[in-house]
Amino acid sequence: MEGFDILNLFFVLLSAWGAGALIKRIGYPAILGELLIGIIIGPPLLGLVDTSSTLTILSEAGVILLMAYIGMEINFKDLGKASWAGLLAAIGGFVVPFALGYYVVTLSGGTSIAGLFVGIAVGVTSLATKSRILVDLNLLDTRIAYVLMAGALFSDTLALIIFAGLSSFIDAGSVNMNEIIWISGKIIGFFLFATVFGLYLLPKLIKWFESKHIENRTFYFSLLLIIVFGLSELAELVGLHGILGAFMAGLFVKDDLFNKKISKNISNVFHDVSVGFMAPIFFVTAGFHVSLNVFQTDLNLLLLILGAAFIGKILGTILFYLPSGHGWREGLAVGTGMNGRGAVEIVIAGIGLQKGVITQEIFSILVFMAIITTLSVPLLLTWSTNWLKKRGELVKQFSKKGYIILGANPLGLLLGKHLKETHKIVFIDANKDITEHAESMGFQCIHGNVLDETTLTKASAKDYRTFIAITENTEINLLASQLANDTFYIPEKYVVVSPNNNSEGAGVNLLGAASTLFASRTDIKPWIEKVQNSNYKEVNSKITKESTTRLWVKAQLQKNKNVLPLVIIGVNGDKRPFGYNDALEPNESVIYIE
Numbered sequence: 019m020e021g022f023d024i025l026n027l028f029f030v031l032l033s034a035w036g037a038g039a040l041i042k043r044i045g046y047p048a049i050l051g052e053l054l055i056g057i058i059i060g061p062p063l064l065g066l067v068d069t070s071s072t073l074t075i076l077s078e079a080g081v082i083l084l085m086a087y088i089g090m091e092i093n094f095k096d097l098g099k100a101s102w103a104g105l106l107a108a109i110g111g112f113v114v115p116f117a118l119g120y121y122v123v124t125l126s127g128g129t130s131i132a133g134l135f136v137g138i139a140v141g142v143t144s145l146a147t148k149s150r151i152l153v154d155l156n157l158l159d160t161r162i163a164y165v166l167m168a169g170a171l172f173s174d175t176l177a178l179i180i181f182a183g184l185s186s187f188i189d190a191g192s193v194n195m196n197e198i199i200w201i202s203g204k205i206i207g208f209f210l211f212a213t214v215f216g217l218y219l220l221p222k223l224i225k226w227f228e229s230k231h232i233e234n235r236t237f238y239f240s241l242l243l244i245i246v247f248g249l250s251e252l253a254e255l256v257g258l259h260g261i262l263g264a265f266m267a268g269l270f271v272k273d274d275l276f277n278k279k280i281s282k283n284i285s286n287v288f289h290d291v292s293v294g295f296m297a298p299i300f301f302v303t304a305g306f307h308v309s310l311n312v313f314q315t316d317l318n319l320l321l322l323i324l325g326a327a328f329i330g331k332i333l334g335t336i337l338f339y340l341p342s343g344h345g346w347r348e349g350l351a352v353g354t355g356m357n358g359r360g361a362v363e364i365v366i367a368g369i370g371l372q373k374g375v376i377t378q379e380i381f382s383i384l385v386f387m388a389i390i391t392t393l394s395v396p397l398l399l400t401w402s403t404n405w406l407k408k409r410g411e412l413v414k415q416f417s418k419k420g421y422i423i424l425g426a427n428p429l430g431l432l433l434g435k436h437l438k439e440t441h442k443i444v445f446i447d448a449n450k451d452i453t454e455h456a457e458s459m460g461f462q463c464i465h466g467n468v469l470d471e472t473t474l475t476k477a478s479a480k481d482y483r484t485f486i487a488i489t490e491n492t493e494i495n496l497l498a499s500q501l502a503n504d505t506f507y508i509p510e511k512y513v514v515v516s517p518n519n520n521s522e523g524a525g526v527n528l529l530g531a532a533s534t535l536f537a538s539r540t541d542i543k544p545w546i547e548k549v550q551n552s553n554y555k556e557v558n559s560k561i562t563k564e565s566t567t568r569l570w571v572k573a574q575l576q577k578n579k580n581v582l583p584l585v586i587i588g589v590n591g592d593k594r595p596f597g598y599n600d601a602l603e604p605n606e607s608v609i610y611i612e
Contacts, residue, residue, distance in 0.1 A: 023072035034298035056305020080296030089268020104168025110338025115330025116141035204256040216270030354398035359388040425489040426456040428549040533597035537567040
């Protein structure tokens with residue numbers, strides 16, 4: 019039996035890894051692949067693997083760690099970026115589908131408790147997948163992005179609070195006034211204790227350990243595991259579910275709790291252990307409990323719950339979003355973005371099945387609802403935001419400002435000198451002497467390896483709008499740009515690409531959403547030497563007719579002029595880098611060197 023359990027675990031992990039990697043390649047979160055492969059290899063279809071005590075224990079521990087990691091990923095400072103609009107979107111996007119889900123189940127013969135569980139599952143919004151989708155659709159610098167992130171935070175938190183109370187009443191088995199007061203008191207007491215511990219006691223404990231010069235990553239990771247499972251057990255003791263304790267523990271593990279190196283290491287380990295190892299076991303085995311018979315026996319209920327999910331989320335968001343003053347069309351885009359479900363919904367549905375509150379058929383419907391709604395997000399969000407673009411109503415929200423420039427060489431410093439007039443600038447360079455020279459010229463400069471995330475973290479990369487890579491090494495430029503995009507979600511990227519670059523190494527396939535600096539492949543070495551020796555002339559060229567940067571470069575080549583365009587001066591005097599295929603408007607200017 020022990021060997022068989024290990025074999026099951028091997029197949030589950032192998033399947034989860036393969037399916038997750040495959041689904042991510044086509045732009046969807048790994049959870050969808052894990053759910054689908056669980057349905058395929060499990061009892062619903064092929065029956066190659068079945069649940070076991072080993073898988074059950076690991077999946078339950080995986081849920082605890084996953085909820086802790088979700089808590090770690092939530093930054094409540096982000097709510098301030100769109101708090102009012104995000105709150106409206108969250109309320110509308112939760113309350114309306116919650117009500118529709120409840121009435122669909124109760125009017126179809128289900129119990130009120132089952133209706134409440136379905137309502138919560140239909141009302142939640144997937145938080146973990148939003149940033150990736152927003153980056154892929156190039157929406158991260160729009161107001162919609164901040165509203166979506168804020169709305170997802172509010173929605174998931176609201177769902178977990180309601181779930182906390184509901185779970186307690188189910189376990190209590192009664193709803194008389196004395197019981198309500200007792201349960202409410204325990205819930206309030208738990209949240210008060212967790213808050214005091216997380217905000218006051220935990221930071222003091224960490225500082226005490228650091229004063230003892232304890233900098234061992236394993237020590238702090240083990241400590242956090244003890245805290246996560248300790249708060250989970252405490253939540254269970256007061257009648258809540260353990261996921262609430264884990265979620266609360268994760269909320270208090272923030273960047274400033276440890277020093278930067280320890281914090282980054284722990285975050286990476288938590289991600290690998292939870293998202294990379296244990297949570298996939300839960301999602302694959304969740305697929306084992308799905309019944310495909312619902313397409314024959316409960317097709318009407320499936321369609322009704324799907325309708326409640328789609329219509330409730332989108333229509334509810336539109337209606338409640340109107341008081342924000344941003345218009346119903348933007349509300350539609352926000353609603354389509356919030357329509358996906360994910361980890362929290364599946365966790366809640368799984369707990370409902372475990373407690374016997376919902377049937378296997380309803381659980382199956384909720385799994386299919388999560389899959390279908392999440393698949394719809396990129397399609398519907400692309401359509402709705404393109405509609406806003408065509409109408410000129412896609413509002414940019416530049417909360418991220420300034421430039422991170424990789425390469426403090428003379429050419430990079432000249433570019434930084436121009437951009438510094440209207441923007442904050444920070445340089446990154448691996449050469450200590452170059453770093454000190456840049457600082458002597460009045461620039462902020464970080465010394466370090468840009469491919470090490472801690473270097474970009476030290477530069478506060480997440481707060482910057484634009485990343486510029488201006489080194490002679492094209493591969494480093496491309497890899498650094500990808501890191502800035504994938505990890506720190508910097509909306510704009512400009513990279514220098516050498517004319518001698520081939521498809522080996524990083525390759526231009528990593529360019530992605532980045533723009534080629536100077537609007538063409540450029541060997542910057544001779545230009546660095548020109549600037550270093552002050553052997554150049556700076557020219558300001560006025561734009562007289564509408565054009566593009568690419569056409570401007572071609573025009574200079576036709577005149578046999580060897581020039582390097584640095585920045586574009588907008589009609590309002592603002593300067594921006596000269597990148598590939600940027601629009602040039604009349605009365606703008608191009609500053610170039612020759």
